[in-house]
Amino acid sequence: MSLGKPFDERLKALKMSKPQNQKILQEVQETLRSCRETQAKISSTQEQLKKTNGMNNGVMEGVKSIEKRWQEFQDAFDQLNKQMINNIAEALGKSDLTDDTEVNHRLISIKDCAKMISSAECRNIVVLTGAGISVESGIPTYRDDNGYWTKGSENYRPQEIATRAFFDKNPTEQWKRNFRIAQLFQKSKPNKGHRKLKDLEDFCIANKKNFQLVTQNIDALHLKVGHTKEVFCIHGDMRYARCPNVGYNCCDLGNVKVAFPKIPKVIDGGSEKDNLPKCKECGSILRPHVLWFDENYSESLYKLTSTLEAVRKADILIVIGTTYQTSLPRRILKICQNQKIPVVDVNPNLNSDVCITDLLQIEETGSKFLSELMTIVRRQTKKSHK
Ligand SMILES: NC(=O)c1ccc[n+]([C@@H]2O[C@H](COP(=O)([O-])OP(=O)(O)OC[C@H]3O[C@@H](n4cnc5c(N)ncnc54)[C@H](O)[C@@H]3O)[C@@H](O)[C@H]2O)c1
Ligand SMILES: [Zn+2]
DSSP states (O other): OHHHHHHHEEEHHHSSGGGGGHHHHHHHHHHHHHHHHHHHHHHHHHHHHHHHGGOHHHHHHHHHHHHHHHHHHHHHHHHHHHHHHHHHHHHTTTTTTTOOOOOOOOOOOHHOOOOOOOOHHOEEEEEEEEGGGGGGGGGOOOOSSSGGGGTTTTTTTHHHHHHHHHHOOOOOHHHHHHHHHHHHHHOOOOHHHHHHEEEHHHHHHHHHEEEEEEOOOOOOOGGGOOOSOOOTTTTTEEEEEETTTTTSOOOTTTTTTEOOOOOOOOOOOOOOOSOOBOTTTTBOOOHHHHHTSSOOOOOOHOOOOHHHHHHHHHHHHESSSSSOOSHHHHHHHHHHHHHTEEEEEEOOOTTTOOOOOEEEOOOOOOHHHHHHHHHHHHHHHHHHHH
């Protein structure tokens, strides 16, 4: 594809002296930006074609070929991204940007983890959760691939819909998905895993240890069990919406979260723009309070700095039910590698392809792990008090 040549030139350039790296990085960012624009254009053409002419045969052919091109573009784009990062890292002398560390994951028992937590030296415990912990509450993960996250928008992948670019272009379609997801969240209840995590926090408080829960989940199920300390929701919280104008235009309500709008009785009924929830201050169509794929983390909305601070102070990081696909969890692992903070990774499907830091793996579901962990730590504490 046409991106090949300039990209090759950049790769050569990256091997040049370090003072030039800043400029090269800027160029790389430019290229990535233009790739994203192309992605958005292809996606919009695809959408147009599907709408046109009641999907007659000619158009269907067009859609198929666009879809094929889209897939090719996605693959090439992913490849390009990976290669760029590796080469930048190489040019900078194996910097923080690389994920390719030699790792030595090993299985440990729940008892081993309990010992680590109970030890006097372990004063700061950080837990990071992902979609896996909510599976037993009936909320599928992205990778369950049962189509839930794309239902009602079968023409798009979550990575396309959950973007600011998509919201700006097609808020109606996006709100259908928001309502559908919120509907599932609203009727879901915390499971044993969520409850036992609250017990772990109580255990920490009783034993004068600091506990910090960080979650990638937007379902708010951790919040429904009433943690003592604030839970850092690094990807947002679907119980809220907010004005989309923060950082774009001025609106006094920009940064303020408002209650999630009432879910309409018929979500798929051709809801028009006029019926979408609006900001009371400036009239813009509201957005859900979640971090989209084309947006950045921040402290004010997503507790970025607080999370990083908590991890830097941690004596142990326990991760439950994530595949580390998003950038903050990967950055967290990188900090653990740099500071030699042990990472216990709990997952019924082992994360064997993570190459950022060594993982102490527990091949178990979140609820079973946490139940057993709590039984063991309580037993240990009783014994030591005798
Ligand atoms: N519940 C939610 O709020 C929800 C659900 C899906 C996706 N998301 C969003 O999408 C992103 C998904 O990334 P992710 O890494 O969190 O999830 P993911 O979908 O990439 O991975 C989920 C992981 O959970 C594991 N898992 C399955 N059942 C489990 C169980 N019972 N106990 C423990 N682990 C189990 C799977 O093996 C998998 O590794 C997140 O950023 C999140 O914001 C949120
Ligand atoms: Zn507003």
